[in-house]
Amino acid sequence: MRNIDKFYIDGKWVAPLSKVTHRLINPADETPIAEIPMADAADVDRAVAAAKAAFETYSMTSRDERLVLLRRLLDLYNAAYDEIAELMTREMGTPIAFSKSAQAWVGQAHLEAAIAALEKAKLEEVHGSTLISKEPIGVCALITPWNWPMNQLVVKAAPALAAGCTMVAKPSEFSPLSSIRFAELVHEAGFPAGVYNHITGHGEAAGEALSRHPDVAMVSITGSTRAGVAVARAAADTVKRVAQELGGKSANIIMRDVDLEKAVKDGVNACYVNCGQACRAPSRMLVPAERMEEAKAWATEAADAHTVGSPNEDVVLGPVVNELQFNRIQALIEKGIAEGATLVTGGPGRPAGLNRGYYVRPTVFGDVTNEMTIAREEIFGPVITLIGYETDEDAIRIANDTVYGLSGYIQCADIEKARAIARRLRVGSIWINGADWDPRAPFGGYKQSGNGREHAEWGFEDYLEVKSTAGYAA
Structure with a gap:
């Protein structure tokens, strides 16, 4: 059994403040395969503070600087492709052939789509004498479920990184292994410390603390409708943006x-x-x-x-x-x-x-x-x-x-x-x-299936604010 005892915060693997842990069970044979830490509000505060500090400089990076980092991340992801697939088979039981053909592939596809969206994005445009600019929204909380570990994480993280946002990712405690490996790849790619932070934790503790946190500008959650409603309620007091991809009965x-x-x-x-x-x-x-x-x-x-x-x-x-x-x-x-x-x-x-x-x-x-x-x-x-x-x-x-x-x-x-x-x-x-x-087509729902859209330029736009500067072209 693997003992995972650290979070990735501010560019380093650090010991958690919380003493709560979760035992990860292999669904194929019911044997324990890992013990992982469960973040509390103090751990969330530390991760958000790192992301907030990093936003000051990362939000000012150029398109070209972010493209270099994202392309390097894609190369590293491709090199670790089979390893990522094997981790998903261990943590959630998908047949290895499916993990390689679908579960790992979708992470690759979303990285490619985010790169393409950033390459063609029109981030500034002058209307008359007014500059219309699109800027990163700020610190983002990325809350993801267990069923498509790389799909749901990378579809959020890649466009957020492309937009110039910083973030705290909290995957499900039932499929954390591949997400931890992704955090390692982000580090290897050379993203500045604090841009990407990774914790594990229960929704009612870490998810709640992220959703309520005054320094989080946006929460993107994929999960059940019940979880989406809980996040929206917790986020309401600070009027932050909430993007929800929730349940379906298609x-x-x-x-x-x-x-x-x-x-x-x-x-x-x-x-x-x-x-x-x-x-x-x-x-x-x-x-x-x-x-x-x-x-x-x-x-x-x-x-x-x-x-x-x-x-x-x-x-x-x-x-x-x-x-x-x-x-x-x-x-x-x-x-x-x-x-x-x-x-x-x-x-x-x-x-x-x-x-x-x-x-x-x-x-x-x-x-x-x-x-x-x-x-x-x-x-x-x-x-x-x-x-x-x-x-x-x-x-x-x-x-x-x-x-x-x-x-x-x-x-x-x-x-x-x-x-x-x-x-x-x-x-x-x-x-x-x-x-x-x-x-590269937008994905998201009507009614209680959520709001907002993910994938390609639609996901990229979700992580941007729009600013108008009158008198810019004097």
Whole structure:
């Protein structure tokens, strides 16, 4: 077991002031793999003070100076790519092939996108005699979840560094190892002391202290809607900017004009990505009501093709991240059965032959109504619900009938019809006919899925303030 006993503050690895620790458990076999410190308000004060002091000079650096640092960081990230992937497999159980092809890749993609955004950004422009300038907002608190460790950290840190901000990063205590390695890479890249600070801690202690801190100008959080609301409340007294990327319960509308077998199987595969632990997962599959039985058969075939096992083996799905998440998924599966949904395949308990580790059976529910708990709550596991619709209007109504508004999916052979449906969905991102995820397109949600946008220039703009200087061009 690895003992991690320091935070990265002001360019140095320093002992925490708090004596609270957290034991990190390998979700694949339930063995302890690390002991990490949990920051308290005093640790937060120290990290924020370092970031505040560094802002005075780092905010004045030129575009070219920051580009040199970011390009060096990207080179170091690429050199450590396989190591980062292996750390994510250890801490959250993603199969190693997926860690390399997706979990590590997204961090690389966001670094590249932030560099491109900085290269082309128009930071100053004269309107008449007035200078319109965009300046770094200040000290930023970056609060990230466990499900995509590099995606969620780098999508915040890279544009914040590009903008000239300084920051305190607090990743989830359930996936800290890859984030600690990223802090080491930032140090190796040569960013000035205090620009990037890294602590670990519980949300109710460290996250709360960061959100309330008067010297923090912005909080960017990815997490549950509950966590996002807590951050916004804590931040309100100091009127700081809060950017939230929160939960989702995305609908996948399968229209009558497509190949149902292919659309259903593709939809199941998309829902189960990262073992279903993705906020944009298309977990509500909307199918023509008269073809529900066919859809259930195709969904079963797709789900049963997902092998489950040790993430170091050639499997599709590893475990979910921890015991708490495992128990939550089990309770929601039981709730679906109790409320009358048809359990088509999977169900409670571990897959056969897996007696240790937080492994979940790939599960399909059919005959679900949109009022059932499993259609309303974010399950965050390999569980998909099949909901029947009668008309196109009915499908759009069901898709929008949720407190969330993160993502939507449409399978439709008629592209004009698909575009018309897309315009009516109250979500921040839509994928038509299996379109690829684009790290240079804006990402974020409507309604209780949050506010603000991440990725590329949209994420970059989130870390800037706008200033007008009248009489500049005398």
